[in-house]
Amino acid sequence: xxxxxxxxxxxxxxxxxxxxxxxxxxxxxxxxxxxxxxxxxxxxxxxxxxxxxxxxxxxxxxxxxxxxxxxxxxxxxxxxxxxxxxxxxxxxxxxxxxxxxxxxxxxxxxxxxxxxxxxxxxxxxxxxxxxxxxxxxxxxxxxxxxxxxxxxxxxxxxxxxxxxxxxxxxxxxxxxxxxxxxxxxxxxxxxxxxxxxxxxxxxxxxxxxxxxxxxxxxxxxxxxxxxxxxxxxxxxxxxxxxxxxxxxxxxxxxxxxxxxxxxxxxxxxxxxxxxxxxxxxxxxxxxxxxxxxxxxxxxxxxxxxxxxxxxxxxxxxxxxxxxxxxxxxxxxxxxxxxxxxxxxxxxxxxxxxxxxxxxxxxxxxxxxxxxxxxxxxxxxxxxxxxxxxxxxxxxxxxxxxxxxxxxxxxxxxxxxxxxxxxxxxxxxxxxxxxxxxxxxxxxxxxxxxxxxxxxxxxxxxxxxxxxxxxxxxxxxxxxxxxxxxxxxxxxxxxxxxxxxxxxxxxxxxxxxxxxxxxxxxxxxxxxxxxxxxxxxxxxxxxxxxxxxxxxxxxxxxxxxxxxxxxxxxxxxx
Numbered sequence: 411x412x413x414x415x416x417x418x419x420x421x422x423x424x425x426x427x428x429x430x431x432x433x434x435x436x437x438x439x440x441x442x443x444x445x446x447x448x449x450x451x452x453x454x455x456x457x458x459x460x461x462x463x464x465x466x467x468x469x470x471x472x473x474x475x476x477x478x479x480x481x482x483x484x485x486x487x488x489x490x491x492x493x494x495x496x497x498x499x500x501x502x503x504x505x506x507x508x509x510x511x512x513x514x515x516x517x518x519x520x521x522x523x524x525x526x527x528x529x530x531x532x533x534x535x536x537x538x539x540x541x542x543x544x545x546x547x548x549x550x551x552x553x554x555x556x557x558x559x560x561x562x563x564x565x566x567x568x569x570x571x572x573x574x575x576x577x578x579x580x581x582x583x584x585x586x587x588x589x590x591x592x593x594x595x596x597x598x599x600x601x602x603x604x605x606x607x608x609x610x611x612x613x614x615x616x617x618x619x620x621x622x623x624x625x626x627x628x629x630x631x632x633x634x635x636x637x638x639x640x641x642x643x644x645x646x647x648x649x650x651x652x653x654x655x656x657x658x659x660x661x662x663x664x665x666x667x668x669x670x671x672x673x674x675x676x677x678x679x680x681x682x683x684x685x686x687x688x689x690x691x692x693x694x695x696x697x698x699x700x701x702x703x704x705x706x707x708x709x710x711x712x713x714x715x716x717x718x719x720x721x722x723x724x725x726x727x728x729x730x731x732x733x734x735x736x737x738x739x740x741x742x743x744x745x746x747x748x749x750x751x752x753x754x755x756x757x758x759x760x761x762x763x764x765x766x767x768x769x770x771x772x773x774x775x776x777x778x779x780x781x782x783x784x785x786x787x788x789x790x791x792x793x794x795x796x797x798x799x800x801x802x803x804x805x806x807x808x809x810x811x812x813x814x815x816x817x818x819x820x821x822x823x824x825x826x827x828x829x830x831x832x833x834x835x836x837x838x839x840x841x842x843x844x845x846x847x848x849x850x851x852x853x854x855x856x857x858x859x860x861x862x863x864x865x866x867x868x869x870x871x872x873x874x875x876x877x878x879x880x881x882x883x884x885x886x887x888x889x890x891x892x893x894x895x896x897x898x899x900x901x902x903x904x905x906x907x908x909x910x911x912x913x914x915x916x917x918x919x920x921x922x923x924x925x926x927x928x929x930x931x932x933x934x935x936x937x938x939x940x941x942x943x944x945x946x947x948x949x950x951x952x953x954x955x956x957x958x959x960x961x962x963x964x965x966x967x968x969x970x971x972x973x974x975x976x977x978x979x980x981x982x983x
Contacts, residue, residue, distance in 0.1 A: 455773035457813040458822050460742065461624065461649035465775060468813055470694065471652045477697045478654070478690040486689055488676050495696045500661065502703060504633035505643070507667035509660050509674070510692045514623035516685040517644040517660035518562035522549065523681055524670030525588055525617050525642075526566060534672045537681040538567030546588035550579065552600035555593035559621065563591070566681060575601055576610070583614050589642075592620045594635070595741045608639050617641040617666065623658070625741025626650045629707055632699075642666060650742070650812070653698030654691040717811040717819035718745045724827030730755025746777070749826070750806040760806050767825060774825060777808030817894030887938050892929040895939050903946040914958050916967055923971040924949070931974065945974070952977040 447454050461468050470478075492509055499508040511517040526545045527533035536543050549563045553572040560570055568588060573579045579590075579602065590611045597604065604620075611618035619642035620635050627650055635643050642662040648655035660670060673682035718735055726733045730752040735745055751758070760778070767774040809826075811819055887895070896904050904920060911918035928949075932941035953967050964982045972979035 453773055455768070455775050456815075456818045456821060457775055458809050458811065458818075459775045459777040460810045460813060463648075463655075467646075467648040467655040468650065468652045469815070470654065471698055471701050473701055474653060474694045474698045478694045481690045481693045484689075488689065491689055491692055492671065495692050496667070499659065499696060499699060502632075502699060503636055503643075503659070503661050505636040505661040506664040507662065509667055509671055510647075510687055510695045511658045511660050511674070512656050512685045512687045512691075513648070513658040514621065514644045514646040515559060515562045515658075516682075516687075517642075517658050518559070518619075518621065519565045520670040520674050520682050520685060521619060521642040521644065521660050521662070521666065522563050522566050522568065522589055523673040524666045524668070526568070527672065528665075528669050529672065531672065534680055535678070537673065538565060540567040546586050548584075548586045549589045549591055550582050550587060551591040551593065552596075552602055554599035555591065555596050557593065557596070559623070560591070563589075576606060579607075579610055580614075583610075583616065587614075587616055590616055590618045592618065592640075594620055594622045594625050594631075597740055604635075604638060611641070612639070617663070619644065619662075622741065624649050626702075627707065627743050629703060629705070631741070632703065636661060647695045647698060651695075651698050651702045653695045657687060657691045657695040659695070659699075714745050714811050717814065718747050718809075720819055721809055721811070721823045721826065722747055724823035725749060728756075728827065744810060744812045747809040747811075748806065749809065750804070753805050756805075758805065760804050763807055770825060772821065774822060777810055816897060817890060820894075889926075889929045889933055892932055892939065892942065893925060896925055896928065896942060903943045907946065907950060911958065911967065916957060916964060919966065919968045921968060921970050924969050924973060927971055927974045949973040949977050953980045953982075957982065 457465060459465060496507060496509045499510070500506065509520075511520060523534075523537055526540070527537065533543060533545055536545075540547050547568055548571050549560075549568050550571045550573060551560065553574050556570060556572050563570060571582050571587075573582050590607060592604065592607050594604075608618055610616075618640055620640045621644045622631055622635060623644060623646040625631050626645070632645070640662065642660065645651075645659040645661070647653035647657035647659060660667060671677075673680055675683060675686040677683075722733050722735065725731050732750045732752075734748050736748055737743060737745055753759075764776050764778075767776050809822065811822075814822070896902050899905070904925070908918045928942060928945050931945050932939070935941040949969060950973075953969070953973075957964050957967065966983040968981040968983070970979055970981060
């Protein structure tokens with residue numbers, strides 16, 4: 411391919427003026443540009459449900475993805491990496507020590523293993539066969555805290571003893587008691603609080619652990635329980651922190667963490683061998699945690715509130731709809747919009763609406779009124795009839811926004827509240843349709859009358875105006891809408907240029923500040939999306955001339971903010 415032809419390829423057809431059709435947006439994911447999900451036939455979606463494992467948790471922060479890619483190109487000694495990363499993480503979370511695990515569940519198993527064996531390698535080899543070893547065999551927790559994830563403790567060979575009161579707790583403690591365990595998300599369900607639970611552990615010199623797997627935000631929870639004095643804290647990395655989905659943290663007392671690592675890879679064929687975590691995940695977890703701690707969480711919260719309000723405003727005035735915004739108190743502290751409705755006005759169940767959203771274009775996953783269970787999960791309809799009722803669906807859904815990507819809240823709002831051929835509640839209000847159409851006709855006539863007057867004033871002949879069948883008013887796009895066009899439209903100059911560079915074996919990345927600058931310049935031109943292509947084309951001119959079709963060494967190019975005025979200021983890696 412000639413360089414001249416390559417450079418011609420940078421001229422991308424201008425985007426349509428005005429807002430893009432709703433179905434031109436696709437659910438966000440880090441592999442969207444390669445279209446691999448489409449290629450293999452896997453559905454992607456807009457996540458309005460939250461950080462659920464079976465929905466792949468969260469999307470890794472771009473810096474985490476970059477770290478993983480870079481780490482994949484190097485060898486290292488795994489113990490040395492865990493040592494160093496553990497030290498850095500421990501400092502961030504106010505713990506004596508920390509280690510990256512293959513999720514919070516893994517942290518629970520390995521942490522208890524460390525308590526059972528100490529530094530005794532023979533005991534490490536004996537797990538989970540505790541009989542005759544001299545190791546302790548029991549974990550105590552409150553009855554309301556004994557949930558399915560506690561199976562992680564059973565993997566060590568221990569059994570679980572449940573109690574309900576302080577008196578029962580003290581009576582249950584004996585020479586077999588290895589650990590006292592607390593479940594933070596259920597703190598308000600038990601009769602014993604954090605402080606009293608810790609006090610008993612201290613009194614009897616028994617290690618105390620706490621599961622905070624999904625209890626971030628708030629960010630302060632990352633170190634809160636280490637500061638309180640818990641000996642072990644278990645945390646997931648693939649949720650709000652936006653690290654690798656298969657990563658987590660074990661943090662706490664140095665002697666226990668050191669012992670726990672004896673049961674963790676790269677060591678032996680023992681109880682922890684299946685808990686392997688690779689170098690990419692270890693470094694990715696570190697970068698994700700550092701990034702999350704340094705995030706402007708006040709600004710993040712304001713954005714969530716604004717997006718929740720936007721969705722709420724789209725549906726709250728529909729006849730039969732009731733809405734309320736709730737914020738959990740113990741973990742996952744983010745604003746949630748609970749939408750419920752009167753079935754006499756809206757002929758839907760919660761399950762119906764979720765399935766309709768799921769099958770739409772783009773696909774959207776909404777939250778359950780109850781537990782977000784899925785078929786064949788332990789505790790689902792095949793096992794527990796009471797819980798199965800949450801699957802059938804009340805006339806209720808929950809919408810969260812903290813996993814939505816830029817601009818997706820508008821799509822969710824339109825899908826829920828819009829009329830015509832979209833999904834929303836209004837489509838199921840047949841008694842209100844005629845009234846809704848009258849409103850639309852009044853608006854359309856008023857808009858057309860205004861435009862006709864303007865065209866006549868502009869000097870267009872009335873006989874020509876009369877031949878125009880449809881006159882459509884267009885509103886100027888905002889910066890946020892321009893950014894959404896850049897990131898989400900299939901024919902955006904961002905995506906097309908990424909594909910063009912990929913044909914030469916080069917990964918093309920655009921800095922967030924660069925894209926914002928493109929939108930700022932486009933706004934100044936007043937020509938809507940048409941300006942986006944020309945600005946990006948100009949900013950890429952030097953990189954394209956230097957490397958397209960001719961480079962065997964450069965694998966990645968980053969277009970920086972400076973490229974807006976100085977195209978040569980890109981970074982080649």
